Amino acid sequence: MFLTLDLESEDPIYTQLKQQIIAGIAKKELTPGEALPSVRALASDLGINLHTVNKAYQQLKQEGFILIHRQKGVVVHPEGVAKADEAYFQLLEKTLHPIIAESICRDVSEETFIKLCKDIYQTYKSEA
Amino acid sequence: MFLTLDLESEDPIYTQLKQQIIAGIAKKELTPGEALPSVRALASDLGINLHTVNKAYQQLKQEGFILIHRQKGVVVHPEGVAKADEAYFQLLEKTLHPIIAESICRDVSEETFIKLCKDIYQTYKSEA
DNA sequence: GTATCTGTTATATTATATGTATAACAGATA
DNA sequence: TATCTGTTATACATATAATATAACAGATAC
Structure with missing residues (x-):
């Protein structure tokens, strides 16, 4: 799973993160249950702030793409993304x-x- | 040409204006050469600020949907919108x-x- | 010629969104 | 105990969105 950011883009960083993770799930590069980097690790990797990653994760969680276990970390939703309603x-x-x-x-x-x-x-x- | 605003929307007002004018052109409710309200008239009609209308108009002009004559006013682009490139x-x-x-x-x-x-x-x- | 209508420009203010910077907390684990 | 989670709180800087006034310059109507 490669994540690349365009800091010149009009799209906010957290939006770019969301879209790339969603694209990863769509392409099955990210599979149900698969672990994602911790907010601190990903932020450090990308050279951005922890809160920016957290915002992306929180929205992905809210929209049903991932699950966040307080101590276990972040995983792609094990039961698959909620189907279109x-x-x-x-x-x-x-x-x-x-x-x-x-x-x-x-x-x-x-x-x-x-x-x-x-x-x-x-x-x-x-x-x- | 009806313009309705949703002030609760996440979409900025000037974006809503742009989209509805573009929709009007797509539906041919607005035809090439047809006059649009002046920035002040439209702002007054909608109960919003002159600059918000002006921002929408400026972007529509920039994107080739309308023409703005300094004293004649605003018209839907007489030669039609620039085709997709x-x-x-x-x-x-x-x-x-x-x-x-x-x-x-x-x-x-x-x-x-x-x-x-x-x-x-x-x-x-x-x-x- | 004055008044009124254009779009345009300039300032200022308020509120919200974005991103960063630190710090701390609480649960789990090595 | 130290370290890793996510989480929360606060503060700050910047940009965007929207409003509020005011003024300018060209065109037009009376």
């Missing part, structure tokens, strides 16, 4: 709406958009 | 990646995801 689909739709609206303005056809999504899906499947 | 597709892919990664974690099939995108595309086409 109605609330998630609503959030997903709300997220995609403005993205698709802009694509339509820029003359991106539905077929082209779908193709891009399929290609991205493929990048996660192929590296399983 | 390589830079836009890269940005789009970068935007979709984490969204799709999370969907995969939550067991959303490619077919389900594509279906959702198609449905959203449809909401813009049907109201043309």
Whole structure:
């Protein structure tokens, strides 16, 4: 599991951490039950503050991706990530709406958009 | 063109304005050359500050959605929005990646995801 | 010519978000 | 006892978001 940060990015560091861990789970590079580095170890590795890592971990826990045992440490959720429910689909739709609206303005056809999504899906499947 | 704000939203007001104007253009409720309210008029209508509207307008101008004439006012770009180029597709892919990664974690099939995108595309086409 | 409408620019203030820096606490373990 | 967990608290610096006023300069209507 490689974690790389772009300190120039507009995306906050804790967001980058979250996204890369989620991507790791999606690619099955991180498997259920697998241990993640402690907040201090990861912060030290990346040269960032403990609290920044902690914020990412807390949100990942809140969203059901990981479990945190007070003394055992942090692990990828052993029973797998909670499957999409109605609330998630609503959030997903709300997220995609403005993205698709802009694509339509820029003359991106539905077929082209779908193709891009399929290609991205493929990048996660192929590296399983 | 109805503009509604959710002051409780995490999305900044100027972002909501941008998204709704872009959605309006996508739905062809706003047509090329059509005038938009002045910064002061819109701010007054919505009960927000002039600078918040101006920030949205400036970014929409920067991204090619509108034109601003110093004394004539604000209009939807008369020649249509700039079509997607390589830079836009890269940005789009970068935007979709984490969204799709999370969907995969939550067991959303490619077919389900594509279906959702198609449905959203449809909401813009049907109201043309 | 004055008043009014544009967008624009400048300052200042408040609140919130982000990230860092230290320090300490409590449970588990070697 | 020392060291490792996550957790909590406080403080600080910076950036973003939004508001509040004020002023400027060009265009237009009376």
